[in-house]
Amino acid sequence: MHFGCLDMSSQFELQAQLFAEKLKDTDDVSRYISVFEHARRRFAEMAITFTDGEAVFLLLQGLPQTPEWIIFKRMTMASYSNSSSALLAASSTASTTAPTMTFTTVAASLSEEANRI
Known part of the structure; x- marks a missing residue:
């Protein structure tokens, strides 16, 4: 109920x-x-745009500072940046569709990495 309002302080x-x-x-x-x-559901209920990029950034910021997670974070950020660049290039040419990384795909990768570790 608290996050269902459009109060800036709640955001x-x-x-x-x-x-x-x-x-x-x-x-x-x-x-x-x-x-x-x-x-993400709370932001949607407040009709606030919370992009995949914002969610991915915050998700990765909370990872432990161990070598495995630092490498995962760097590789994910590089892949996410490359995916975003490819998406922009594909939308400008409109001839191909580039694969995109979303919060869901990054969360799945995070889960897989935790299982691997």
Whole structure:
């Protein structure tokens, strides 16, 4: 109910909660991803645009600072940037459709990486 209103402070509070969210360990991945999925629904209920890019950025910011997660974060950000660039190029030529990375695909990759680790 609190996030169902269009109050700016509620939006900032939700963004602050996401920015403060941290992945504790590999067993915590499903909880961690669900926090972001829940927040995305809250933003939608408030009719606030919360892009995949914003969600991916915040999701990756909360990863632990261990070598495995640092590498995952860098590779994901590079792939996400390349995907966004390819999408822009494809939309300007309108002849092909480029594969896109979404929050859902990044969350699935995060889950797979946790299983691998």
